[in-house]
Amino acid sequence: MHQSLVFSLLPFVLSGAAFAAPSPTSFDTECAKLANSLALPDYPGFKVNFAKFVSGGTELNLTADGVDASCLQYPRGPIPVDLCRVSLMVPTSSKGSRIFMEAWLPKDWNGRFLAVGNGNTNGCVQYADLSFGTQNKFATIGTDNGHNGTSAASFYNAPDVLEDFVYRALYTGTVVGKDVVKQFYKESHRKSYYTGCSAGGRLGWKAVQDFPEQFDGVVTGAPVINWNGQGSLQARAFKLLARDDPTAPTYITSEQFALLHEEVLRQCDHLDGATDGIVDDTLACRLDYKPILCSNNSTSPGCLSSVQADAIRKLYAPWIVNGTMLHPGVIYNGAEQDLQFVVYAPGAEVAIEEWFQYVISGNLNWTWHQFTDADALASYEANVFNIQTWEGDLSAFRDRGSKVLHWHGQADPAITVSVSDQYYEHVGKTMNATSEELDEFYRYFRAGGVSHCGGGPGPFFLGFTYGLDASADPEDNMLSRIVAWVEDGQAPETIRGTKFVNDDPTQGVAYRRKQCKHPKVNHYFGTGNGTDEEGWRCVEREASA
Ligand SMILES: *[C@@H]1O[C@H](CO)[C@@H](O)[C@H](O)[C@H]1NC(C)=O
Ligand SMILES: *[C@@H]1O[C@H](CO)[C@@H](O)[C@H](O)[C@H]1NC(C)=O
Ligand SMILES: *[C@@H]1O[C@H](CO)[C@@H](O)[C@H](O)[C@H]1NC(C)=O
Ligand SMILES: *[C@@H]1O[C@H](CO)[C@@H](O)[C@H](O)[C@H]1NC(C)=O
Ligand SMILES: *[C@@H]1O[C@H](CO)[C@@H](O)[C@H](O)[C@H]1NC(C)=O
Ligand SMILES: *[C@@H]1O[C@H](CO)[C@@H](O)[C@H](O)[C@H]1NC(C)=O
Ligand SMILES: *[C@@H]1O[C@H](CO)[C@@H](O)[C@H](O)[C@H]1NC(C)=O
Ligand SMILES: *[C@@H]1O[C@H](CO)[C@@H](O)[C@H](O)[C@H]1NC(C)=O
Numbered sequence: 296m297h298q299s300l301v302f303s304l305l306p307f308v309l310s311g312a313a314f315a316a317p318s319p320t321s322f323d324t325e326c327a328k329l330a331n332s333l334a335l336p337d338y339p340g341f342k343v344n345f346a347k348f349v350s351g352g353t354e355l356n357l358t359a360d361g362v363d364a365s366c367l368q369y370p371r372g373p374i375p376v377d378l379c380r381v382s383l384m385v386p387t388s389s390k391g392s393r394i395f396m397e398a399w400l401p402k403d404w405n406g407r408f409l410a411v412g413n414g415n416t417n418g419c420v421q422y423a424d425l426s427f428g429t430q431n432k433f434a435t436i437g438t439d440n441g442h443n444g445t446s447a448a449s450f451y452n453a454p455d456v457l458e459d460f461v462y463r464a465l466y467t468g469t470v471v472g473k474d475v476v477k478q479f480y481k482e483s484h485r486k487s488y489y490t491g492c493s494a495g496g497r498l499g500w501k502a503v504q505d506f507p508e509q510f511d512g513v514v515t516g517a518p519v520i521n522w523n524g525q526g527s528l529q530a531r532a533f534k535l536l537a538r539d540d541p542t543a544p545t546y547i548t549s550e551q552f553a554l555l556h557e558e559v560l561r562q563c564d565h566l567d568g569a570t571d572g573i574v575d576d577t578l579a580c581r582l583d584y585k586p587i588l589c590s591n592n593s594t595s596p597g598c599l600s601s602v603q604a605d606a607i608r609k610l611y612a613p614w615i616v617n618g619t620m621l622h623p624g625v626i627y628n629g630a631e632q633d634l635q636f637v638v639y640a641p642g643a644e645v646a647i648e649e650w651f652q653y654v655i656s657g658n659l660n661w662t663w664h665q666f667t668d669a670d671a672l673a674s675y676e677a678n679v680f681n682i683q684t685w686e687g688d689l690s691a692f693r694d695r696g697s698k699v700l701h702w703h704g705q706a707d708p709a710i711t712v713s714v715s716d717q718y719y720e721h722v723g724k725t726m727n728a729t730s731e732e733l734d735e736f737y738r739y740f741r742a743g744g745v746s747h748c749g750g751g752p753g754p755f756f757l758g759f760t761y762g763l764d765a766s767a768d769p770e771d772n773m774l775s776r777i778v779a780w781v782e783d784g785q786a787p788e789t790i791r792g793t794k795f796v797n798d799d800p801t802q803g804v805a806y807r808r809k810q811c812k813h814p815k816v817n818h819y820f821g822t823g824n825g826t827d828e829e830g831w832r833c834v835e836r837e838a839s840a
Pocket of ligand 1: 356358359
């Protein structure tokens with residue numbers, strides 16, 4: 296008799312009742328058992344906070360779970376399917392650093408492992424992504440980045456906590472998470488994936504660059520891989536545009552931002568063949584300021600003085616200090632009206648100030664007012680634990696057959712797509728690879744009209760987190776997309792976004808649009824205002840400019 300058949304018959308033989316035998320190991324009791332049975336020999340001192348069955352449809356109550364109040368501001372979904380929810384504390388060094396992590400293990404498991412990552416400097420488990428992963432049947436883990444709550448104060452004089460934030464929380468969470476999966480399901484995962492946006496996109500790239508063995512497929516959105524330059528650029532913008540002084544000559548009013556925005560659309564919206572409020576090729580947009588300068592007798596309210604225009608232009612130009620390129624510059628992208636929030640929104644200074652206070656200067660009185668180019672260089676040169684996630688040699692990742700899908704909203708006002716463009720070029724140069732050669736393992740998509748990790752005038756339901764997916768079809772869902780590429784060799788030529796009426800899925804689809812693989816760009820050859828999906832084609836940039 297075949298061995299596996301012997302084993303599968305065994306429970307019936309032992310129970311003595313071949314019919315209506317009670318399930319000896321029901322999913323919920325196996326889940327609860329994990330609290331005592333989990334063994335992590337490499338992580339002495341680890342603790343299971345709880346392991347409990349939760350049925351699909353249950354809303355999370357993070358307050359009851361003891362999650363720090365500062366983390367409650369982030370979007371989250373419900374527990375989407377029946378699953379085993381495991382909460383753990385895992386030490387990461389002998390010096391007291393640790394990660395808090397959750398593993399969500401669906402009852403109906405697709406055999407795959409997924410890790411997700413966090414935004415900004417925060418120490419908040421990305422619950423929306425845990426929901427997204429398990430909704431798609433992945434065993435999914437997320438960590439708190441090694442610290443609790445949104446504040447970066449825990450980095451102060453605590454290099455181990457900082458090291459967790461930069462890379463070790465995800466690294467450790469992934470090692471532990473795979474082990475939890477194996478012990479729970481009694482078999483290893485088949486393939487391993489990562490998805491994350493913003494600072495979570497950076498973590499995805501960190502894994503691709505430094506821990507290529509961890510993932511078979513990575514989806515990384517709007518990644519803050521120019522970490523040092525990014526924070527500094529925002530501080531620089533505060534100063535250039537006089538963040539706290541509406542009477543200063545370079546303060547830009549919302550009326551002026553609105554006019555700038557309208558002028559960008561007037562000059563650049565049509566370049567992609569469709570006048571639809573979306574700049575589909577931001578690289579083709581070269582703004583001429585003349586029409587909106589007050590000195591040119593503009594009658595428009597919101598015209599700019601030449602001093603104001605010069606200040607804005609500085610932000611939109613490459614920023615080079617003593618030969619070091621700190622940022623390639625903001626781009627004209629139809630998100631100018633959102634840039635005002637990046638510069639002036641209450642609280643926009645907190646993360647930057649915390650970074651310079653707790654990590655770079657050690658001066659807890661540091662405020663953005665005292666920011667200079669020297670601070671920018673100090674952050675760039677300190678490059679703590681190589682947080683600048685900029686390694687260009689991805690051959691180890693390529694050679695093991697892994698794939699990375701990189702995407703970035705072109706209407707992102709904060710982490711501009713120019714940084715992703717620059718990195719893509721950097722990889723090509725470092726690896727001496729053409730775009731066709733990179734295509735084997737690295738594909739990069741610029742999503743027109745999409746803001747920072749969603750939102751914006753364009754079709755931003757791209758399938759990368761809970762609630763922002765139109766379907767589970769690979770065409771509409773980047774997680775299914777990366778699986779199809781990794782496991783079936785179906786490499787993506789486009790990724791498709793959906794625009795819902797009033798951005799509300801219950802009101803129906805307004806239109807769908809495929810986004811092109813860089814360096815090709817989207818151009819409209821159809822009729823009307825660009826809502827015909829088949830009217831768009833990916834073309835060489837020259838042809839559309
Ligand atoms: C969540 O838990 C807190 C603390 O246990 C409780 O006060 C609150 O009512 C709960 N909220 C919901 C919606 O159940
Ligand atoms: C985080 O801080 C909250 C208090 O705000 C506390 O209740 C909770 O236990 C902490 N969680 C972790 C994982 O340290
Ligand atoms: C004023 O604006 C017009 C229209 O854009 C432009 O042609 C002209 O060169 C501008 N003149 C100056 C002095 O900026
Ligand atoms: C502005 O308008 C006045 C009167 O129409 C004209 O004399 C002047 O040359 C104009 N200036 C510019 C910069 O176009
Ligand atoms: C910060 O400012 C306070 C009050 O002005 C002062 O007492 C303290 O010495 C300052 N600390 C540093 C590190 O400069
Ligand atoms: C740039 O280099 C010059 C000459 O070495 C030096 O004086 C200056 O301080 C440097 N600027 C910064 C921001 O470091
Ligand atoms: C880059 O690749 C091309 C063609 O494969 C080759 O001719 C060239 O020598 C390579 N350059 C470097 C720097 O490796
Ligand atoms: C595009 O045109 C269609 C048909 O005229 C209209 O229903 C739709 O609102 C327009 N969409 C935009 C974004 O202007």
